[in-house]
Structure formats: structure tokens, C-alpha cells
Amino acid sequence: MKRLTRAELFWGFAFITPALVLLLIFRFIPILASVVVSFADYSVTRGFQGFIGFLNYQFLFSDKDVQNSIITTLIFVLILTSLQLALALFCAILLKRSSRINIVFRLIFFSPYVISLSIASIIWWLIYADMGLANGILGVFGIRRQPFLTSEKWALWALIIMLLWKGFGYWMVVYIAGLNNIPETLYEAAQLDGAGLLKQFMYVTWPLLKRVTLFTVVSDTTINFLIFAPVYIMTMGGPRGRTMLLAYYAYRTAFVYGDLGYASAVSVLLFLIIGLITALEFRLLRSQYEY
Amino acid sequence: MSIKNVLVKSVIFVFLALLALFVLVPLVWTFSGSLKKQSEIFADLNPLSWRAFVPSSWSVENYKLIFKRFPLLVFLRNSVIVTLLTTGIGLFVNSLAAYGLARFRFPGRQAVFVMTLVAMMLPFEVLVIPLYLLCRALRLIDTYYALILPGIVHPLSIFLLRQFIMDIPASLEESARVDGASYFRIYWSIILPLCKPALITAGLSHFILTWNAFFWPLIAVNKSDLIVYQVGIVFFKNDILPQWNELFAASVIGIFPILVIFVLLQRYFVKGIALTGVKE
Numbered sequence: 388m389k390r391l392t393r394a395e396l397f398w399g400f401a402f403i404t405p406a407l408v409l410l411l412i413f414r415f416i417p418i419l420a421s422v423v424v425s426f427a428d429y430s431v432t433r434g435f436q437g438f439i440g441f442l443n444y445q446f447l448f449s450d451k452d453v454q455n456s457i458i459t460t461l462i463f464v465l466i467l468t469s470l471q472l473a474l475a476l477f478c479a480i481l482l483k484r485s486s487r488i489n490i491v492f493r494l495i496f497f498s499p500y501v502i503s504l505s506i507a508s509i510i511w512w513l514i515y516a517d518m519g520l521a522n523g524i525l526g527v528f529g530i531r532r533q534p535f536l537t538s539e540k541w542a543l544w545a546l547i548i549m550l551l552w553k554g555f556g557y558w559m560v561v562y563i564a565g566l567n568n569i570p571e572t573l574y575e576a577a578q579l580d581g582a583g584l585l586k587q588f589m590y591v592t593w594p595l596l597k598r599v600t601l602f603t604v605v606s607d608t609t610i611n612f613l614i615f616a617p618v619y620i621m622t623m624g625g626p627r628g629r630t631m632l633l634a635y636y637a638y639r640t641a642f643v644y645g646d647l648g649y650a651s652a653v654s655v656l657l658f659l660i661i662g663l664i665t666a667l668e669f670r671l672l673r674s675q676y677e678y
Numbered sequence: 679m680s681i682k683n684v685l686v687k688s689v690i691f692v693f694l695a696l697l698a699l700f701v702l703v704p705l706v707w708t709f710s711g712s713l714k715k716q717s718e719i720f721a722d723l724n725p726l727s728w729r730a731f732v733p734s735s736w737s738v739e740n741y742k743l744i745f746k747r748f749p750l751l752v753f754l755r756n757s758v759i760v761t762l763l764t765t766g767i768g769l770f771v772n773s774l775a776a777y778g779l780a781r782f783r784f785p786g787r788q789a790v791f792v793m794t795l796v797a798m799m800l801p802f803e804v805l806v807i808p809l810y811l812l813c814r815a816l817r818l819i820d821t822y823y824a825l826i827l828p829g830i831v832h833p834l835s836i837f838l839l840r841q842f843i844m845d846i847p848a849s850l851e852e853s854a855r856v857d858g859a860s861y862f863r864i865y866w867s868i869i870l871p872l873c874k875p876a877l878i879t880a881g882l883s884h885f886i887l888t889w890n891a892f893f894w895p896l897i898a899v900n901k902s903d904l905i906v907y908q909v910g911i912v913f914f915k916n917d918i919l920p921q922w923n924e925l926f927a928a929s930v931i932g933i934f935p936i937l938v939i940f941v942l943l944q945r946y947f948v949k950g951i952a953l954t955g956v957k958e
Contacts, residue, residue: 398861399782404832406775413828414797417808424811476698481690494944495698498705501940503890506932510708511917513922520707523726552701557951564952584856606799613803616892620912634803641807642897652806654746661804 418658426651431645443652455651456626456636457660459543463632464611467547471611472603474555479562480592493563496556504553508620511549512536515621536622543627546617554610558603565599566592601672605665612661633657706731712740712926719922734902740927748917750928752903753910760822760895760906761888764829765769769881772832773873776839777865781851791840798833810897824898825906835880838953842876843869879950882943887937908930 425443428436447453478496482489499507514520515535521531529535535545569592577587615634618624624639625629641650711719713733722730745751778784779791809828810819818824851864859867870877892908899905905913911928914920940947 394861395782399778399784399787402774402778402782402861402865403787405771406836407790408792409771409827410797410833411814413809413831414800414805415793417805417812420811422809424808469781476756478694481694492694492698495701497948498937499701499938501886501890501936502705502933503892503908503936505890505892505912509911509925509929510704513925514704514707518720518723520704520723520730522727523723523730526724527726552704556701560948560951609799610801615800615803617895620915623870637807638893641810647807647811650807651811654804656802660850667798670934 390469421651421654424648425655427648427651429646429648429651431642431647439648443649445651447652447656452628452631453636453656456633457656459629459631460633460660462613462616463543463547464608467550467611468604468607470499470547471555471607472600474551474556475558476562476596478559479557479566480588483563483566484557493556493559496559498556499553500557502553504616505620507549507553508617511545511552511617512621515545527585539626539629542622542626546614546621546630549617549621550611550614553560554607558607561603562596562599565596569595578583581586597672601669604668604672609661612657612664633660680903703731708929709733709853710883713737713929714740714923716921716923719746719926729843740923741931744914744924747924748910748914748928749902750907750910750914750931753905753907754931756825756904757889757907760825761885764826764888765881765885766831767826768832768835768884769877771830772880772884773839773870773877774865775831776836777843777869779836779842780840781848786900794833794836797831798837802829802891806893806897809894813898818898820899820901820904825895825904827857828894829891832880832887835884835948838880838950839873839876841953842873846872875946875949878943879946880946880952882939883950885939886936886947 426438426440428439428442430436470661482493497528517532517534521535525531525533533541535541548655573591573595574587579589582590613634615638616634617631618632618635619638622630622637634657637650637653640646640653707730710731710733713736718734718751719730775794777788779794805828813819813824813828820825847870850868854864854868865879890908891906892912895906896909896912911925914928915925
């Protein structure tokens with residue numbers, strides 16, 4: 388290794404400083420700040436009223452709304468993430484080869500990803516409306532109008548379908564890249580040994596795709612835990628708390644009720660849940676194979 | 679081809695075609711609705727007819743109307759300003775950092791890189807409440823600074839550019855050093871031009887992220903002349919008695935720039951996604 392000259396040391400620091408400063412101020416300090424504020428009585432209207440120890444957290448554990456919100460969020464994330472990734476992987480396998488028709492399908496499937504979540508939510512709000520497109524389609528099959536977003540039974544599913552529409556194409560692209568990294572010779576060898584499509588998937592594709600799957604599972608869960616815009620735009624957490632996802636609950640606590648201390652405690656809880664689930668996913672999916 | 683093979687192929691094709699329909703129908707409905715009268719939209723849905731997915735006339739009446747009814751033009755201007763400044767400054771700051779991380783062995787380099795990776799896995803949304811507290815303390819709320827400064831660092835860009843620079847042979851830079859060029863000069867006239875494809879990839883995903891951002895801009899400003907398009911369109915929706923045709927038109931305007939850029943540059947975009955998922 389070359390010896391470090393003084394000029395190199397200086398310029399190395401100089402080059403990273405702008406990004407480092409911004410990263411510290413706008414990403415890492417806020418995280419610390421939210422932990423600190425979660426121990427305080429701090430509201431938008433009255434300002435900082437001093438530290439109150441674990442009081443916010445005590446409220447958190449006796450708050451029925453929070454418990455409902457945690458359960459709703461966990462169900463939502465579990466269903467949405469599995470549907471998105473299963474559909475993505477399935478399509479990736481079907482569209483792995485870059486023929487012209489496959490490229491057209493890929494482009495179509497990917498296209499909702501570039502649309503903002505706020506505009507997508509507005510469009511789907513109209514689709515799910517009483518007089519909207521979804522009910523128009525049901526009408527063709529002679530099915531009665533459904534109150535999708537105001538139905539306690541269907542509201543969460545309505546959000547899930549919309550986000551499945553929005554997101555699976557992105558993960559498909561990731562999976563296609565992963566599939567194309569698997570050497571073709573492995574499939575040829577498997578075929579020679581008489582392995583059918585299912586066996587090829589179980590013994591070649593799936594094990595060699597573990598690293599990509601770890602990436603998609605961890606990132607997609609994190610993203611889905613933080614879904615906010617569709618709830619804000621389409622349901623406001625209703626009906627009767629059925630779509631009260633944690634990110635929206637934290638928002639409402641902070642900016643509708645103005646309780647920044649309590650909202651920070653909810654945020655910290657959300658952090659912890661995400662961290663815990665990520666750790667769990669790493670354990671479950673750590674790859675034993677290298678290639 | 680055997681009969682079984684043909685059968686499997688057609689089942690697959692039908693599945694993909696149905697899925698494509700599911701993906702496209704909302705978009706086609708939105709676009710054709712943006713060119714119709716409200717009454718027409720409802721008539722086409724009840725009962726549903728194929729006309730719902732075809733523009734009846736090519737009248738841009740709705741598009742003219744929404745700009746008169748709501749300050750969407752101001753929102754659009756703000757979005758353009760915020761997105762261009764964030765992405766522009768971002769390209770500079772992020773590529774500088776990437777160069778520093780790729781080529782200089784200063785103490786703490788590894789720690790900074792790990793911080794970048796952590797920030798990359800940490801979506802912006804998780805930070806909104808603490809970020810609000812911070813910007814409130816710094817008196818940045820209700821300024822362009824609040825909309826721009828927190829978004830400049832794009833960890834994904836740093837990551838992609840760092841990988842790219844590490845693959846550039848160092849011999850080019852060494853000969854420039856011998857000729858007496860400063861490190862900044864090397865970055866500016868050797869590294870940056872070589873990084874062009876990676877800069878496009880990184881800049882593109884940064885651009886789309888910033889243009890589409892909703893949660894933070896919703897919190898960061900309240901003054902109506904600072905509101906960005908993604909937030910403004912939701913206020914438009916919540917306005918008294920939303921007209922569907924106008925909402926459709928406003929949606930198309932919000933989607934259009936990003937769709938054009940995406941179609942033109944999708945090659946680079948897809949490459950970026952592939953790299954993040956597959957490389958370590």
C-alpha cells in the first residue's frame with residue numbers, strides 16, 4: 388500500500404465533507420433527536436415542557452389505538468410484501484429472456500413505479516369510489532356495488548391491491564437481474580440430471596437467489612412499514628381504524644393532535660419494530676451458498 | 679413443439695396479458711378521463727362500456743380549466759425548482775463523496791461508507807417527524823431550504839458512483855498527478871466525464887425520488903406559494919366537490935414529465951436498480 392501523503396489526507400476529507408455534514412444533520416441527528424424527544428413533554432402549541440421519563444412509553448403500552456395500529460401494520464406488511472415479491476419473482480422467471488415481447492411486458496409492469504404515490508392514490512381513490520371503475524367492472528359480472536374504502540372488511544385489502552399494482556414491477560426488475568446472474572450451465576446440468584421445472588427452481592434458482600431475496604425482502608418490508616400517502620389520501624386511517632398504519636398514526640399524533648413527544652415515541656417504536664424484523668429476516672435468509 | 683408445450687406457452691401468455699391489463703387499465707382510464715366531461719365519465723361507467731378507456735374527443739378543456747381553478751401552476755413551478763436544485767447540487771455533492779470514498783484512504787473512511795449504507799436502507803419517511811423537529815429548531819420550516827437541503831445527499835447515488843469509480847483504472851489519474859494536476863482538477867476533468875453513464879443512472883433515480891416526494895414536503899411547508907405539485911394535487915382533491923375530469927387532468931400533468939424521462943432513459947434506470955440488488 389502507498390504511504391498516505393498529507394495532500395491525500397486533506398483532499399479525501401475535503402471531498403466527503405459536504406455529503407457527510409448533510410448526512411449527519413438531516414439523517415442521523417434527527418434519529419437521535421426523536422429518541423430524546425420521546426422522553427419529553429413537547430407539543431406544537433405549548434412547546435417544550437421538560438422531560439417526563441418513560442411516561443410516553445407507558446402511554447404507548449396502554450394505548451388501545453396503538454395496539455390496533457401495530458397489529459394492522461404487521462398484517463398489512465406481511466400480506467403486501469409476500470404478494471409483491473411472489474408476483475415479482477414469478478414474473479421475473481417468466482420474463483427472464485430478453486425477447487421483444489418480454490421487454491414490452493417488463494416495461495408495462497414497471498411503469499406504475501415511476502408514478503408518485505400521491506397521484507397513484509388519487510387515481511385509485513377514484514377507482515374505488517362508489518361510482519368508480521371497480522364498481523363498474525363488478526357491474527359487468529352482475530355483482531352489487533361495494534363500498535371498498537369505507538368497508539371495514541375490504542379497506543385494507545383495497546390498499547394492498549393498489550400497492551401491489553404500484554410496486555411489484557420494481558422488484559421484478561431486481562429479480563430479473565438476479566436471475567441473469569445465475570450461470571446457464573447450472574440449468575443445463577440440472578436438465579441432464581432429469582430435473583423438471585419445479586426441481587430446477589427448488590435446487591438451482593431459489594438457493595442461488597437467496598442473496599437477492601434477502602435484499603428484496605429487507606428493503607420491501609422496510610418500505611411497506613412506512614407507507615403513509617395512500618392512507619392519508621384514501622382512508623385517513625378509517626373505517627374504524629382498519630387502515631390505521633403506524634406511520635400515519637405517528638403523523639396524526641404529531642400534526643393533527645400536536646403531541647410531538649408522544650409521536651416521537653411512536654416513531655421510535657416503529658424504528659424498533661423495523662430493526663427487529665430486519666434482524667429476523669437476516670437470520671432466516673442468510674445465504675449458505677456462494678457462487 | 680409438442681402440444682403440451684404450446685398449451686403451457688399460451689397459459690403463460692394469457693396470464694401475462696391479464697396482468698398487463700390490470701396494470702394498464704387505471705392509467706388508460708385516467709388519461710381518457712382527462713379529456714372528457716364529468717357526466718361522460720359516469721355515463722361510460724354505468725354500465726361499463728369500452729368507451730371508458732377511449733378519449734371521446736381530444737379537447738384539452740379540463741387542462742385549461744384546472745390552472746384557472748387552482749394554483750397548480752405555482753405548485754408545478756415549485757416542484758421544478760426543488761427537483762432541479764436538489765438533483766443538480768446532489769450530483770455534485772454525491773459524486774465528490776463517491777470519489778473521496780473510492781480513492782482516498784483516510785482514517786474513518788470505512789465508517790463513512792457504512793453510514794452511507796445505513797442511510798440507504800433507511801427511507802426518508804421514517805425521518806419525517808424528527809426532521810420536522812430539527813427544521814423547526816433551525817427555523818427552516820416554510821422555506822425552500824427545508825424542501826431542498828435534506829434531500830441533497832442521496833446515499834444510493836454515492837453507492838453507485840463509488841462502485842463505478844473503483845472500476846476505473848487508477849493509471850489515468852496517476853499520470854495526471856505527474857503532470858501536476860490537483861486532485862480536484864482530476865475529479866472534474868477525468869473522473870466526472872468517465873462517470874457519465876453512472877451519473878445519469880444516479881441522477882435519474884434521485885430526480886424521480888425528489889419529484890415524487892410527498893410526506894416530507896407535506897410537513898415542511900404550509901405557505902401556499904411554496905407547495906409542491908404532489909402535495910398541491912392532494913389539496914386540489916380535498917377541495918370542495920372534486921371534479922373527476924379535472925382530477926384526471928391534474929394527475930396526467932404530474933405523471934407526464936416523469937413518464938417522458940423514464941421512457942427516454944429507462945435503460946439507465948433499469949441498470950441502476952439491477953446494480954443495487956445484485957452487487958454487494
